[in-house]
Amino acid sequence: MAAPTPTPAIVLIGHGMVGQRYLEALAERGATATHRITVLCEEPRPAYDRVHLTSYFSGSSPEELSLVPAGFMEQHGIDLRLGDPAESIDLQARTVTSRSGRVVPYDVLVLATGSYPFVPPVPGKDAPGCFVYRTIEDLLAIEEYAQTRTTGAVVGGGLLGLEAAGALQGLGLATRIVEFAPRLMPVQVDEGGGAALLRTIEGMGLTVHTGVGTQEVVTGEDGRVSGMRLSDGSTVATELVVFSAGVRPRDQLARDAGLAVGERGGIAVDARCRTSDPHVYAVGECALAADGRVYGLVAPGYEMAETAAEDLLGREKEFTGADLSTKLKLLGVDVASFGDAHGAAADSLDVVYSDSRSGVYKKLVVSPDGVLLGGVLVGDADSYGLLRPLTGSVPPVSPDQLVLPAGLAPAAQLGPSALPDTAVICSCHNVTKKAITACATLPEVKQCTKAGTGCGSCLKVIGQLLPAPADKGLCGCFPFTRAELYEIVRTRRLTSYEQLLDGHGRQEARGGDGCEVCKPAVGSIIASLAPTLGASGYVLDGEQAALQDTNDHFLANLQRNGSYSVVPRIPGGEITPDKLIVIGEVARDFGLYTKITGGQRIDLFGASVDQLPRIWARLVDAGFESGHAYGKALRTVKSCVGQTWCRYGVQDSVRMAIDLELRYRGLRAPHKLKSAVSGCARECAEAQSKDFGVIATANGWNLYVGGNGGATPRHADLLAQDLSDAELVRLIDRFLMFYIRTADRLERTSTWLDRLEGGLDHLRDVVVHDSLGLCDELEALMADHVANYRDEWAETLQDPDRLRRFVSFVNAPGAPDPTVRFVPERDQVKPDLAVLTLQPLDAVGGNR
Numbered sequence: 001m002a003a004p005t006p007t008p009a010i011v012l013i014g015h016g017m018v019g020q021r022y023l024e025a026l027a028e029r030g031a032t033a034t035h036r037i038t039v040l041c042e043e044p045r046p047a048y049d050r051v052h053l054t055s056y057f058s059g060s061s062p063e064e065l066s067l068v069p070a071g072f073m074e075q076h077g078i079d080l081r082l083g084d085p086a087e088s089i090d091l092q093a094r095t096v097t098s099r100s101g102r103v104v105p106y107d108v109l110v111l112a113t114g115s116y117p118f119v120p121p122v123p124g125k126d127a128p129g130c131f132v133y134r135t136i137e138d139l140l141a142i143e144e145y146a147q148t149r150t151t152g153a154v155v156g157g158g159l160l161g162l163e164a165a166g167a168l169q170g171l172g173l174a175t176r177i178v179e180f181a182p183r184l185m186p187v188q189v190d191e192g193g194g195a196a197l198l199r200t201i202e203g204m205g206l207t208v209h210t211g212v213g214t215q216e217v218v219t220g221e222d223g224r225v226s227g228m229r230l231s232d233g234s235t236v237a238t239e240l241v242v243f244s245a246g247v248r249p250r251d252q253l254a255r256d257a258g259l260a261v262g263e264r265g266g267i268a269v270d271a272r273c274r275t276s277d278p279h280v281y282a283v284g285e286c287a288l289a290a291d292g293r294v295y296g297l298v299a300p301g302y303e304m305a306e307t308a309a310e311d312l313l314g315r316e317k318e319f320t321g322a323d324l325s326t327k328l329k330l331l332g333v334d335v336a337s338f339g340d341a342h343g344a345a346a347d348s349l350d351v352v353y354s355d356s357r358s359g360v361y362k363k364l365v366v367s368p369d370g371v372l373l374g375g376v377l378v379g380d381a382d383s384y385g386l387l388r389p390l391t392g393s394v395p396p397v398s399p400d401q402l403v404l405p406a407g408l409a410p411a412a413q414l415g416p417s418a419l420p421d422t423a424v425i426c427s428c429h430n431v432t433k434k435a436i437t438a439c440a441t442l443p444e445v446k447q448c449t450k451a452g453t454g455c456g457s458c459l460k461v462i463g464q465l466l467p468a469p470a471d472k473g474l475c476g477c478f479p480f481t482r483a484e485l486y487e488i489v490r491t492r493r494l495t496s497y498e499q500l501l502d503g504h505g506r507q508e509a510r511g512g513d514g515c516e517v518c519k520p521a522v523g524s525i526i527a528s529l530a531p532t533l534g535a536s537g538y539v540l541d542g543e544q545a546a547l548q549d550t551n552d553h554f555l556a557n558l559q560r561n562g563s564y565s566v567v568p569r570i571p572g573g574e575i576t577p578d579k580l581i582v583i584g585e586v587a588r589d590f591g592l593y594t595k596i597t598g599g600q601r602i603d604l605f606g607a608s609v610d611q612l613p614r615i616w617a618r619l620v621d622a623g624f625e626s627g628h629a630y631g632k633a634l635r636t637v638k639s640c641v642g643q644t645w646c647r648y649g650v651q652d653s654v655r656m657a658i659d660l661e662l663r664y665r666g667l668r669a670p671h672k673l674k675s676a677v678s679g680c681a682r683e684c685a686e687a688q689s690k691d692f693g694v695i696a697t698a699n700g701w702n703l704y705v706g707g708n709g710g711a712t713p714r715h716a717d718l719l720a721q722d723l724s725d726a727e728l729v730r731l732i733d734r735f736l737m738f739y740i741r742t743a744d745r746l747e748r749t750s751t752w753l754d755r756l757e758g759g760l761d762h763l764r765d766v767v768v769h770d771s772l773g774l775c776d777e778l779e780a781l782m783a784d785h786v787a788n789y790r791d792e793w794a795e796t797l798q799d800p801d802r803l804r805r806f807v808s809f810v811n812a813p814g815a816p817d818p819t820v821r822f823v824p825e826r827d828q829v830k831p832d833l834a835v836l837t838l839q840p841l842d843a844v845g846g847n848r
Helices: 017-028 053-058 136-146 159-170 191-203 252-257 298-312 384-390 399-403 433-437 442-449 459-465 482-492 497-504 518-533 577-590 609-621 653-664 725-742 749-755 759-767 775-788 792-797
Strands: 009-013 036-040 078-081 086-090 095-098 103-105 108-111 115-117 130-132 151-155 174-179 207-210 214-219 225-230 235-237 241-243 247-249 280-282 326-330 333-339 349-355 360-366 372-378 424-426 564-566 593-596 602-607 634-639 673-678 692-697 700-705 717-723 822-825 828-831
Touching (some): 009 017, 053 136, 053 159, 086 252, 136 159, 151 159, 159 174, 159 241, 191 360, 191 372, 333 384, 349 399, 360 399, 384 459, 424 433, 433 442, 442 459, 482 518, 497 518, 518 775, 564 609, 577 593, 593 828, 602 609, 634 653, 653 692, 653 725, 692 725, 700 725, 717 759, 725 749, 725 759, 725 775, 749 759, 759 775
Parallel strands (some): 036 078, 108 280, 130 241, 174 207, 634 673, 673 692
Antiparallel strands (some): 214 225, 225 235, 326 333, 360 372, 564 602, 593 602, 692 700, 700 717
16 A cells, blocks of 8 residues: 655745735635645734734724634644744755744745844934834834823834824824935825925924934933934934834845845745745745845735745746835825836826825826826825726826816716726735626625725725615615605605605605604604704604604613613713612612613613603602613713823813713614723723724824724724814714714614715715815704703603503503513522423324
């Protein structure tokens, strides 16, 4: 019998973004089933998203930044060794020795060691208070050190340097940027783009030094950083320095092993990513590609990883160069460059639009015969997704129409339809228009092509390429979306569902009773507009009562055994001992189960319908009101204790949470609303998992929107920074009313923001910059709500007619529902649910 053929062994050194993409490429091609794979990783965690590394400071956890799907390593039999990097390679023996002393043999070795930060060799560079900005561990160290500092500086004004500056500012430090080149982002933007970027960034409160270098890091008597001496002779005070002056290929391991490296660094590879040893590949930032370049962007690294995987399997694929186009949002400013951004081609011409007032700069580089060669976009990069694929062709409209804003030139009919099928829409994963249009939905695009899962700059164009739903109507009763119905109700001042259905419903639905989809949606619209329309704001008055969801019918949450829960409002989670005692007494007297909720209030379970008014009466007398736990409305505004008690707090988060909760209580919306206020960057109130969250800074408040901590978690996006109390409230007013006005039925703010055309940028334009001229109207709608708010529990108790609905049986008022029963558990009660018992058929007279 023949001896079994040994399974070929692949050893991957490095588990960053490119390393993980290589593993995925092997898995997609079935190679994980035919090879034994070992990964030696220096860091203590698996591959994570370095492109969005700075999002850690806006609330993304290291786990959320992970690029490794749950169970991926186990499913593919990959041996991932964290914190055990390779120390040496023996090319003759084909082995790798790790830091732990383990010797790992290989048939194929793949180097994905990435790069390391370049730190200028200046005196004081190793002093306490000096950091680099490369890994999650770097960020954790910066965050800890910054807690007791007030000033910071970043050496380097490139992509990562600006991100680092934004992070330091977000940590509450007065921040400056020192860039040796005469402009910021010298590689990506030209002089005009750099000037526009400079004006915008300085307007955000950062200090920028260009055309100067760092001569020395100055230290104090304790040996820690106290300042920097610059090449122009000036000295600036700073307590923390982040070096972000570029990167260098990590090729030392390859050098020591005897592999060929470039004169200026980088492991030399051919077009198939093979090194000077045929058994060794190199991919990503550590490699010197066949065209003589080291690529520091993730997209070329991904393509190199796929090339190496294909070559391993004997398939034809080459990497001979890559598109260096990039689109980023740095400190909230859109910056993009593509193609020949600097106009290096002979006889090239520039078409430029510059508006220094608004911080917008656009330049297209074209050839004498009209071919688009490249461009730079600063402040407004919406057209990047369409312009980049057109590079190398003559655009269907003149270049001046492509750079001038709307209103200054004839409308340029340039959309995705103008792109050829071969146009690359997603440069991160090299996905063409043809591949995207073969899909029907965005989730399908992401799953089948990976487009939109990298940097995200292609998502807008992808959305424009996908087919629109044939019928956008809310349901079979209405041909309009919820947002359109909102506008009809508001402008026509309709106060009843019947008016809306008979006047604007589908022809076949008019005169009918409607359906369970549109009735609650219309009920919510009328309730949210009631003060403006002059309608009753009480949701159980007249026709409105028939429109409500199950919970709203009795202003309480229906539970699984037919009983109801009662949740009084506890603004900001602050409560007096006397009120706590009242809640305890009510729970005791009515035999209710009590539970402290995640929203910092107390839930009382087990009330029958007829008990609800008596429970409310006790609570209202003590100063409580409805917590609206039953409605699509504001639930809670959580808070930490803030600066009043906490030694880290920088603002009074409890007071702000109470103010916000009392302002927006009872506000009906397409879905429930949750909020929180944290008193410092430690984020104890988890504000970034809320529909709108507030985090205190030394200069005011940061406002985040669109978060969700539910079944599909989403971290909220930063809408505005360092707001005063009045500015904060005004922006939240606008945000909430714009959401209520434009969202779909049962659409959370997180889903709405992802769907909103233009996303966060458009939202910021509307509610911060008033681009649509709606802000006065949005503020007036909120003012109407605040002025006309009435507690629904108290309103019910004051009206005998309204109280009559709160009975278990209409024909036997006062009779309890005998099916609602309880049994004791842990000194409280729980529902006594009937259990279905199965018996053999012959036991009940049946046949087997």
